Amino acid sequence: MATPNSSQAAIGLAELGQRICILGPSNSGKSTLAAAMGDAQGLPVVHLDVVRHIPGAQWVERDADEFGRLHDAAIDGEAWVMEGNYSRWLPQRLNRATGLIVLDVSTFTSLTRYLRRTLLERNRHGGIEGVADRLNLRMIRWIVGQSRKNRAQYRARAHSTEIPAILLPTRKALRRFYHEEHL
Numbered sequence: 001m002a003t004p005n006s007s008q009a010a011i012g013l014a015e016l017g018q019r020i021c022i023l024g025p026s027n028s029g030k031s032t033l034a035a036a037m038g039d040a041q042g043l044p045v046v047h048l049d050v051v052r053h054i055p056g057a058q059w060v061e062r063d064a065d066e067f068g069r070l071h072d073a074a075i076d077g078e079a080w081v082m083e084g085n086y087s088r089w090l091p092q093r094l095n096r097a098t099g100l101i102v103l104d105v106s107t108f109t110s111l112t113r114y115l116r117r118t119l120l121e122r123n124r125h126g127g128i129e130g131v132a133d134r135l136n137l138r139m140i141r142w143i144v145g146q147s148r149k150n151r152a153q154y155r156a157r158a159h160s161t162e163i164p165a166i167l168l169p170t171r172k173a174l175r176r177f178y179h180e181e182h183l
Contacts, residue, residue, distance in 0.1 A: 016099025048084025
């Protein structure tokens, strides 16, 4: 089992293979990292929020069975960078993955990124086609209420997985990863 490592001395992007999962709390930078890795490595990028939600509808989810079929079709690919959590489908995703990155940014960072995204950015990586992100009190409550619990689960996943894993525990570690991996 690979030990997650926040300094990139032991594990780098090259050791993660051609099917990489990115997990982390809402608004931690998963979509942006996936897009940068896909560009750098020539890998197709799958944003699970885009697959889960109906294009043009304001965050309306697809039927769970339909999403499951789309999810499974995506993980059947030979190469990908896939970002998003959706824990119900995580076991089969990790069974196909060759590497894992876990972002563990603070709740404050997630909330700040959410506010910036909804108030200042119009186009973003992983955005749903035809949907403009809007400030949503329910999402703020989710970030503030669920982030700590979710972060602990993602860290545990990074430590228990059988595939090579990188744990990026801070924004500084994430910036260092971008720099060291030329993303």
